[in-house]
Amino acid sequence: MKRTWIMVVAVVAMLSFTASAGTISGKVSGVTGESVVYVEAVAGKTFPAPTEKPVIDQKGLMFTPHIVAVEQGTTVEFLNSDKVAHNVFWPSVGGNKKFSKNLGTWPQGEKRAFKFDNPGAVPLLCNVHPEMGGYIVVSPTPYFAVTDKSGNYKIENVPDGSYSVTAWHEGAKNSSKPVTVAGEGKADFTLTK
Amino acid sequence: MRFRGPLFVFSLLLLTFFFATASSFAIPAFSRQYGTSCTTCHVDYPKLNDFGKAFKDAGFKFPKDDESFLKVPPVMLGAPAQKELWPHTVFPGTIPGLPPIGLRYNQFFQYTPASANNYNPGGSTAGPNVPRTDFESGLFSIFMAGNFGSDIAFWVDDDLSVSGANSNGGLGDGYLKFVNIGRVFKLPTDSLSLRVGQFELDLPFSQARSINISPWDIYTQANIGFSGSQNVNNVFALGDAAQGFEISGGHQYAGYHYSLAIVNQNTSGTSSGAPNVSSPGGFFSDSNYKDIYGRFSYRFNLEKDSASRHEVQAAGATGPRDHTSLALGTFFFKGRSVQRIDGDTGVLTAREPFYRFGGDFSFNYRTFNLFGLYMYGHDDDLLLNSGATGFTPGPAAKFNGGFLEADYLALPWVMTILRYDRVQSSADFLSQSGGVNYFSPVGSTRNRVTPGVQFLIHANIKAAFEYAIRPQQALVYDSNGKALNAFRTNTATGMLEFVY
Numbered sequence: 001m002k003r004t005w006i007m008v009v010a011v012v013a014m015l016s017f018t019a020s021a022g023t024i025s026g027k028v029s030g031v032t033g034e035s036v037v038y039v040e041a042v043a044g045k046t047f048p049a050p051t052e053k054p055v056i057d058q059k060g061l062m063f064t065p066h067i068v069a070v071e072q073g074t075t076v077e078f079l080n081s082d083k084v085a086h087n088v089f090w091p092s093v094g095g096n097k098k099f100s101k102n103l104g105t106w107p108q109g110e111k112r113a114f115k116f117d118n119p120g121a122v123p124l125l126c127n128v129h130p131e132m133g134g135y136i137v138v139s140p141t142p143y144f145a146v147t148d149k150s151g152n153y154k155i156e157n158v159p160d161g162s163y164s165v166t167a168w169h170e171g172a173k174n175s176s177k178p179v180t181v182a183g184e185g186k187a188d189f190t191l192t193k
Numbered sequence: 194m195r196f197r198g199p200l201f202v203f204s205l206l207l208l209t210f211f212f213a214t215a216s217s218f219a220i221p222a223f224s225r226q227y228g229t230s231c232t233t234c235h236v237d238y239p240k241l242n243d244f245g246k247a248f249k250d251a252g253f254k255f256p257k258d259d260e261s262f263l264k265v266p267p268v269m270l271g272a273p274a275q276k277e278l279w280p281h282t283v284f285p286g287t288i289p290g291l292p293p294i295g296l297r298y299n300q301f302f303q304y305t306p307a308s309a310n311n312y313n314p315g316g317s318t319a320g321p322n323v324p325r326t327d328f329e330s331g332l333f334s335i336f337m338a339g340n341f342g343s344d345i346a347f348w349v350d351d352d353l354s355v356s357g358a359n360s361n362g363g364l365g366d367g368y369l370k371f372v373n374i375g376r377v378f379k380l381p382t383d384s385l386s387l388r389v390g391q392f393e394l395d396l397p398f399s400q401a402r403s404i405n406i407s408p409w410d411i412y413t414q415a416n417i418g419f420s421g422s423q424n425v426n427n428v429f430a431l432g433d434a435a436q437g438f439e440i441s442g443g444h445q446y447a448g449y450h451y452s453l454a455i456v457n458q459n460t461s462g463t464s465s466g467a468p469n470v471s472s473p474g475g476f477f478s479d480s481n482y483k484d485i486y487g488r489f490s491y492r493f494n495l496e497k498d499s500a501s502r503h504e505v506q507a508a509g510a511t512g513p514r515d516h517t518s519l520a521l522g523t524f525f526f527k528g529r530s531v532q533r534i535d536g537d538t539g540v541l542t543a544r545e546p547f548y549r550f551g552g553d554f555s556f557n558y559r560t561f562n563l564f565g566l567y568m569y570g571h572d573d574d575l576l577l578n579s580g581a582t583g584f585t586p587g588p589a590a591k592f593n594g595g596f597l598e599a600d601y602l603a604l605p606w607v608m609t610i611l612r613y614d615r616v617q618s619s620a621d622f623l624s625q626s627g628g629v630n631y632f633s634p635v636g637s638t639r640n641r642v643t644p645g646v647q648f649l650i651h652a653n654i655k656a657a658f659e660y661a662i663r664p665q666q667a668l669v670y671d672s673n674g675k676a677l678n679a680f681r682t683n684t685a686t687g688m689l690e691f692v693y
Binding site (some may be wrong): 004059060061062064083084085086087089103104105107108126127128129130 | 227228229230232233255256257258261264296499504505506509510511512513514538540652
């Protein structure tokens with residue numbers, strides 16, 4: 001009986017160890033401003049689409065926030081807070097022009113939503129105000145983070161394991177590297193434009 | 194005035210070209226203030242899109258909620274609450290947070306066929322030689338515009354140099370516009386504004402914001418007689434800057450629009466004023482009379498959706514765009530040309546009323562714009578009588594003509610243009626020298642077809658090309674009516690321009 005209890009405790013301990021939430025942290029350098037770091041798709045693993053709907057506002061002839069990171073399958077709402085006409089379109093998703101989309105025009109105070117099912121960076125544009133630009137970075141996993149302005153980031157709740165982690169920055173080439181998480185993983189990136 | 198001849202008229206045409214194109218502007222100052230691109234207001238600058246028209250109508254402000262778009266806050270010249278103290282304080286206003294300065298430079302390359310030099314009939318007179326090819330520096334201009342608060346807008350532009358010569362330019366427009374002063378009289382919004390200063394008349398199609406390299410010929414048409422026995426000597430052209438004031442109302446992007454201007458009379462091209470009468474800015478008029486210009490137009494926005502139809506821009510399936518629309522308009526100008534001639538009994542003054550009137554239309558569908566204008570001009574002509582003691586009525590000098598132009602924005606950075614200009618002028622016939630018509634064969638004065646294409650290298654850098662195709666002309670015909678020394682003045686012109 002005593003041996004049985006020891007076995008149970010050992011199994012529970014092992015399970016809790018393998019399912020423990022770790023972190024990936026590091027710094028993105030070589031560029032200034034916010035970047036996005038995310039864990040690439042994990043073979044054989046899928047994640048439920050989040051129910052939360054982040055809002056990107058068009059206000060003062062700007063996309064606010066300028067960069068938004070979401071998980072694949074997320075529905076993003078686009079709000080027009082300006083008293084001028086805007087639209088939202090993107091010429092590609094992750095560089096793939098097949099996923100280009102134009103959402104049209106809608107008046108001040110109204111929103112239009114779109115579900116992003118394909119991972120990659122989405123450059124947001126307005127076809128009457130070409131200076132307006134924003135980005136949605138669609139992460140294939142729920143493990144992602146937007147860096148602070150110094151480039152520091154921390155992705156939390158990442159199960160232990162081996163992953164490929166990618167850093168993205170506006171106008172820079174993506175950089176990916178393998179990371180092993182065992183409670184904690186570290187990955188620094190140096191991006192170039 | 195005996196020196197008139199081909200050289201004089203050719204020079205006049207050249208000057209007309211430079212001055213008529215001297216004030217085409219886009220406003221980088223607004224880009225800086227609002228942090229927005231030229232294309233927010235322009236379709237291939239300086240041509241305005243619907244939003245640009247609304248911005249201009251509003252006194253160089255966003256039509257709604259202007260403050261929220263300013264990236265550079267204006268400098269307060271008094272707290273807003275000072276309004277409550279007025280008239281015991283200066284009414285508070287603002288100035289732009291950045292000096293609202295824009296600069297513009299352009300340069301040209303031109304090709305003209307050799308036969309253009311047949312312009313000198315018989316080669317008997319050393320006239321201007323038109324080079325086959327020519328590199329030309331154009332204009333370096335400065336312009337400032339903005340809003341001082343309280344809906345008072347301002348504009349000043351000046352050519353710092355023309356054709357590479359310093360200070361050879363001059364003031365283009367300089368005015369204050371008091372927008373929507375009708376609110377003082379409880380009139381409908383935007384039904385009454387007042388503009389005071391020097392400005393381009395409220396032309397159906399602004400020459401100042403034309404995308405063409407060469408101006409529309411009808412706007413530069415003056416009624417100038419050639420022979421000394423004829424006294425039609427009116428240098429006024431509709432595209433000239435005028436000094437005076439203008440009331441206006443309505444909108445350029447939808448519904449009605451009107452303007453009525455009282456401006457200086459100057460048909461001789463020289464100003465008046467005796468040296469013993471001082472004037473702070475010098476005299477511009479050459480007579481007591483003031484000219485009148487009026488315009489009325491109505492634009493029908495043809496969008497099916499009512500909400501979209503009444504907005505500044507239409508809401509298309511792929512984003513905001515200019516309305517599908519049809520605009521119809523009419524205009525008139527009335528003046529009285531004054532000429533003073535030494536007669537036997539002293540100075541004789543001939544007062545020759547003249548008028549211009551016409552109509553215009555503009556049809557827009559997405560990025561295609563077809564528009565045109567027709568104008569008729571009429572100058573009474575007084576002839577010095579045989580005793581040089583007075584005048585007798587002569588044949589009126591008339592002209593008519595206009596243009597038809599199609600602009601198609603093939604890509605957001607590629608504009609294609611096809612235009613037809615025509616001016617038919619009896620004044621040109623009156624200008625006959627030795628029994629021949631001056632400008633061109635009888636019945637075909639100043640008509641041309643001009644295709645063009647323009648490329649926006651960036652939103653503020655443009656490469657433009659046009660080719661003016663003119664009919665064969667001649668100055669002299671033989672007894673059988675055959676043209677001698679016939680020539681064509683087909684002209685290919687390229688332009689590089691940038692504003693910043």
